[in-house]
Every structure is written in structure tokens, then in C-alpha cells.
Amino acid sequence: MRLTILGMNGPFPAPGGATSGYLLTAGEASVALDLGSGTLARLTSLTPPEELTALLLTHWHYDHCSDVLPLIFRLEACAKKPLHIYAPADESSLVRRAVQGCGKIVLHDVQGNSEFGIRNSEFEVNGLKVQVFAARHPVPAVMYRVAHQGKVLCYTGDTNTVEGLTDYARHADLLLADGLFTEGTWTESKPHLSAALAARLAREAEAKRIVITHLNPALDPVTLLKEARAVRLDAVLAKPGDVYEV
Ligand SMILES: [Zn+2]
Numbered sequence: 275m276r277l278t279i280l281g282m283n284g285p286f287p288a289p290g291g292a293t294s295g296y297l298l299t300a301g302e303a304s305v306a307l308d309l310g311s312g313t314l315a316r317l318t319s320l321t322p323p324e325e326l327t328a329l330l331l332t333h334w335h336y337d338h339c340s341d342v343l344p345l346i347f348r349l350e351a352c353a354k355k356p357l358h359i360y361a362p363a364d365e366s367s368l369v370r371r372a373v374q375g376c377g378k379i380v381l382h383d384v385q386g387n388s389e390f391g392i393r394n395s396e397f398e399v400n401g402l403k404v405q406v407f408a409a410r411h412p413v414p415a416v417m418y419r420v421a422h423q424g425k426v427l428c429y430t431g432d433t434n435t436v437e438g439l440t441d442y443a444r445h446a447d448l449l450l451a452d453g454l455f456t457e458g459t460w461t462e463s464k465p466h467l468s469a470a471l472a473a474r475l476a477r478e479a480e481a482k483r484i485v486i487t488h489l490n491p492a493l494d495p496v497t498l499l500k501e502a503r504a505v506r507l508d509a510v511l512a513k514p515g516d517v518y519e520v
């Protein structure tokens with residue numbers, strides 16, 4: 275699998291940046307993971323978005339799905355077949371309502387579970403096996419574990435600590451984890467992990483690589499990296515344009 279970082283900020287972009295969005299390719303499959311603001315242009319420079327195998331959304335917060343809105347116009351103009359979007363059901367989402375009104379999209383609800391961390395959904399897209407886990411976030415949100423030819427990518431989307439988190443990330447070849455907070459700004463009730471907790475998750479789950487993402491432009495990346503590397507020396511921060519072979 276090949277993972278390209280399209281955008282990695284949250285909940286708003288840095289100057290010239292983009293919020294959450296990633297492109298995952300493997301064999302015949304080409305899947306976008308989230309599509310936050312600024313990511314559609316970057317995606318389009320790599321592949322025509324109407325040819326994606328699927329779009330997997332972790333949740334409907336705007337920093338993860340806002341570019342679905344101009345994507346709708348693109349699909350209506352260019353798509354020969356519908357695009358499959360997988361996302362947790364969230365009746366309050368305006369973007370989801372727009373998606374439901376688009377004839378060029380097939381929307382699949384992936385169910386969150388009230389018992390956090392319990393695996394509750396599994397599907398396959400063009401040779402990629404996708405497992406869905408419930409995240410802990412203020413709105414319905416999920417984490418994806420994607421496997422292809424024995425390799426595993428785990429993308430947490432937005433989450434704080436949640437029961438079953440270590441099992442979810444167990445032996446991942448690459449863990450792409452929300453690590454927004456510094457140790458001084460994180461608390462148990464916040465909507466995100468800290469960079470140090472993301473690194474600790476990688477250590478406890480024995481993930482081969484850890485990439486910390488969902489970086490808030492208002493928080494110092496040097497501090498985040500220092501705190502993460504105190505736990506996992508090989509921790510890195512996501513950067514737009516970076517490519518990882520998994
Ligand atoms: Zn977010």
C-alpha cells in the first residue's frame with residue numbers, strides 16, 4: 275500500500291495548508307481517507323477523484339469532509355459511475371445531507387457502536403479489507419484498519435482514549451494517529467489524543483511505524499515531536515506531500 279498525505283491539520287488549516295485527507299493506493303484500489311478543506315485540489319493532482327474506488331470518512335466534522343461539497347460538483351460533471359462513500363451515520367451533518375442528494379454517490383453507513391472499541395463493521399473495497407472501530411469523539415466517529423496482502427494501515431481519524439484502542443492498532447505496519455494535543459493541553463475529556471499518547475499507543479500496540487497527524491496550527495510542532503519521541507524515538511509528524519510505503 276502507498277499512503278500520501280494530502281492534508282494533516284485540524285480543526286483548521288495552517289497558511290497554505292489543508293485539513294485531514296489522505297490517499298491510499300494498493301493494487302487496483304485507490305481510496306481516499308477523509309477529504310478535509312484543501313485536499314480535493316491535491317487529490318485531483320494525483321488522480322481523477324471520480325475514479326476513486328471509495329472514500330472513507332471517519333466522521334462528518336468539516337475538517338474531515340468539507341471538500342466533499344465541491345467533489346459533488348466534480349462527480350456531477352465527470353463521473354461515469356457512482357462513488358462509494360463510507361461514513362458513520364450522523365443526522366445532524368449538513369454535508370451528509372448534500373451527499374444524500376447527489377445521484378453520483380452511494381452512501382454506506384458504517385455503524386458506530388455504543389460500546390466503544392468493539393469492532394462492529396467490516397467490508398471490502400477492491401481487494402482492501404476494511405475493519406471499522408468506534409472512536410471517542412463528540413460526534414459519531416470511527417477508526418479504520420485497512421489490510422492488503424498482509425500489510426495493515428490504521429487510521430484513527432479523531433479520537434481520545436477509548437476502550438480497545440490498543441487492540442485496534444495491534445501490529446499495524448503504519449499507525450496514522452490523531453495526536454493534536456501537547457501533554458500540557460491534553461485532558462481525558464478532550465476530543466483528541468496527545469502526540470505522546472499516540473506514540474504510547476504505537477509502542478503498546480507494537481505498531482511498526484507511527485505518524486502523528488491532525489496537527490493544530492496553534493500548537494508548536496517541535497513540542498509535539500519532542501514529547502512523542504520521548505516515548506517512541508521513531509515518531510514522525512505528518513507533512514503534506516509525504517508518501518509512505520506500507
Ligand atoms: Zn478533526
Ligand SMILES: [Zn+2]
Nearest residue numbers: 333335411432
Ligand atoms: Zn472531529
